Amino acid sequence: MAAGQSIAFDDVGFAYGAxxxxxxxxxxxxxxxxxxxxxxxGCGKTTLLRLVAGFIRASEGAxxxxxxxxxxxxxxxxxxxxxYQRALLPWRTAYENVSLALEAAHVPRxxxxxxxxxxLELVGLPNHARKFPAQLSGGMQQRLQIARCLAQEPSILLxxxxxxxxxAMTRAVxxxxxxxxxxxxxxxxxxxxxxxxxxxxxxxxxxxLKSNPGRLxxxxxVPLPYPRDQLATKEDPTFLHMRRELFSLTHGxxxx
Amino acid sequence: xxxxxxxxPFVVLAVLLAGWHWALGLHHVESDTLAPPGKVVAELGRLxxxxxxxxxxxxxxxxxxxxxxxxxxxxxLIGLISGLAQPVALAIRGPVEVLRPLPAIALVPLxxxxxxxxxxMEVYVIIFAVIWPCIILTQxxxxxxxxxxxxxxxVLELSWxxxxxxxxxxxxxxxxxxxxxxxxxxxxxxxxxxxxxxxxWGLGHQMMIAExxxxxxxxxxxxxxxxxxxxxxNWAFVALERHAFTPRLNAN
Numbered sequence: 043m044a045a046g047q048s049i050a051f052d053d054v055g056f057a058y059g060a061x062x063x064x065x066x067x068x069x070x071x072x073x074x075x076x077x078x079x080x081x082x083x084g085c086g087k088t089t090l091l092r093l094v095a096g097f098i099r100a101s102e103g104a105x106x107x108x109x110x111x112x113x114x115x116x117x118x119x120x121x122x123x124x125x126y127q128r129a130l131l132p133w134r135t136a137y138e139n140v141s142l143a144l145e146a147a148h149v150p151r152x153x154x155x156x157x158x159x160x161x162l163e164l165v166g167l168p169n170h171a172r173k174f175p176a177q178l179s180g181g182m183q184q185r186l187q188i189a190r191c192l193a194q195e196p197s198i199l200l201x202x203x204x205x206x207x208x209x210a211m212t213r214a215v216x217x218x219x220x221x222x223x224x225x226x227x228x229x230x231x232x233x234x235x236x237x238x239x240x241x242x243x244x245x246x247x248x249x250x251l252k253s254n255p256g257r258l259x260x261x262x263x264v265p266l267p268y269p270r271d272q273l274a275t276k277e278d279p280t281f282l283h284m285r286r287e288l289f290s291l292t293h294g295x296x297x298x
Numbered sequence: 299x300x301x302x303x304x305x306x307p308f309v310v311l312a313v314l315l316a317g318w319h320w321a322l323g324l325h326h327v328e329s330d331t332l333a334p335p336g337k338v339v340a341e342l343g344r345l346x347x348x349x350x351x352x353x354x355x356x357x358x359x360x361x362x363x364x365x366x367x368x369x370x371x372x373x374x375l376i377g378l379i380s381g382l383a384q385p386v387a388l389a390i391r392g393p394v395e396v397l398r399p400l401p402a403i404a405l406v407p408l409x410x411x412x413x414x415x416x417x418x419m420e421v422y423v424i425i426f427a428v429i430w431p432c433i434i435l436t437q438x439x440x441x442x443x444x445x446x447x448x449x450x451x452x453v454l455e456l457s458w459x460x461x462x463x464x465x466x467x468x469x470x471x472x473x474x475x476x477x478x479x480x481x482x483x484x485x486x487x488x489x490x491x492x493x494x495x496x497x498x499w500g501l502g503h504q505m506m507i508a509e510x511x512x513x514x515x516x517x518x519x520x521x522x523x524x525x526x527x528x529x530x531x532n533w534a535f536v537a538l539e540r541h542a543f544t545p546r547l548n549a550n
Binding site for chain 1 (some may be wrong): 444446449450452453454455456460464465468473523
């Protein structure tokens with residue numbers, strides 16, 4: 043897997059016609075780190091991610107990936123969508139879904155098999171290669187989408203509330219697997235979530251957005267060491283302190 | 299397919315045939331327009347044995363399938379391109395809307411002057427009848443492809459051709475198969491009509507000759523053959539549909 047690249051937001055603004063969605067976004071995601079974007083719903087988290095993906099273009103300012111201005115989607119920036127069932131090809135098996143990324147990169151047929159098997163192994167689906175997405179559980183489908191994204195050998199992984207539709211247990215398992223994969227590959231990850239605990243658990247850095255229009259509320263570093271642990275990390279005084287401090291930002295001002 | 303043989307439609311059919319036979323026999327009708335089912339079956343047997351019905355059926359089937367294949371291929375291609383590229387859709391919208399309401403059968407004189415009587419003329423009329431629904435149905439199927447899948451194609455930087463082949467076509471396949479079944483019926487309808495109206499060829503023409511020669515039994519025998527051909531075509535498309543839908547529907 044390619045080493046991560048940095049993402050720089052340089053005074054980025056975005057508007058639908060006259061309606062401003064995002065304005066004055068300035069920050070940098072360092073290469074090989076995980077940045078979590080949180081904020082109330084409707085604050086433009088997903089729009090920010092779609093800008094980095096290249097699906098839409100900034101109305102103001104620019105987004106730079108390792109210094110280069112981003113204008114369109116490309117294979118080195120993978121996107122994990124929240125609605126995994128819509129992002130997988132239902133007529134292809136798990137194996138063939140991963141294969142799509144390799145076909146797109148013109149990987150010779152002879153090399154595909156081994157690489158697909160490695161990817162399915164990595165996300166814990168080696169025994170489900172021949173199943174169709176509809177035959178897999180939600181958690182497995184999301185693993186499959188992650189496998190396809192990793193198979194495209196990205197340097198950046200954009201994740202739009204990827205675990206939001208999953209049950210709590212599956213979510214915890216996938217969080218740990220994401221951390222394991224990221225530690226191994228040094229991918230740069232931008233992770234959008236509305237779940238503060240998830241953001242604190244995963245991120246090196248947290249970017250809290252405010253709404254109307256979406257703008258930077260707080261940008262904080264998370265000094266918790268990796269590898270993180272579902273129990274120990276979440277009982278760490280730093281975790282609890284930061285959780286209390288950031289809570290008001292994501293829950294409309296009032297303390298819980 | 300269910301395991302038990304469904305005999306009910308055949309019972310209804312048998313009752314109707316018996317009623318038909320009985321009604322004609324009861325009134326001792328010597329009709330130039332109707333014949334009892336027994337005579338129709340006998341005539342059909344004779345036509346099969348001397349081969350005329352097979353020749354005619356082959357001609358009608360050939361024209362139907364050629365016209366269907368060419369018309370649906372062209373229509374699907376145009377529908378695909380215009381469904382994916384808005385400028386193309388706008389460019390063809392005018393011509394499509396002007397030509398589409400034109401009844402294909404009204405083209406028979408023009409096509410006869412251009413291509414003469416025979417296979418070519420009939421195929422062109424069928425193409426004309428089939429191409430418009432194919433364009434419109436394919437276009438709307440392409441537009442209904444999940445935008446998420448197209449974003450996946452964007453992220454993977456798929457070429458235009460790979461995008462069509464790997465994402466769009468498999469997405470629209472179920473709708474295209476339903477479309478094929480729909481326009482298949484139109485193709486046979488147009489083929490028989492062209493033969494009835496003017497083309498000296500095929501089942502429709504044979505049926506016309508039988509009618510003009512006051513042979514109701516022969517006329518009805520050809521009607522039976524046309525009906526059977528319609529059933530067979532429909533059955534083939536239903537089988538295709540079933541085959542196409544199974545691999546995706548064996549989900550939990």
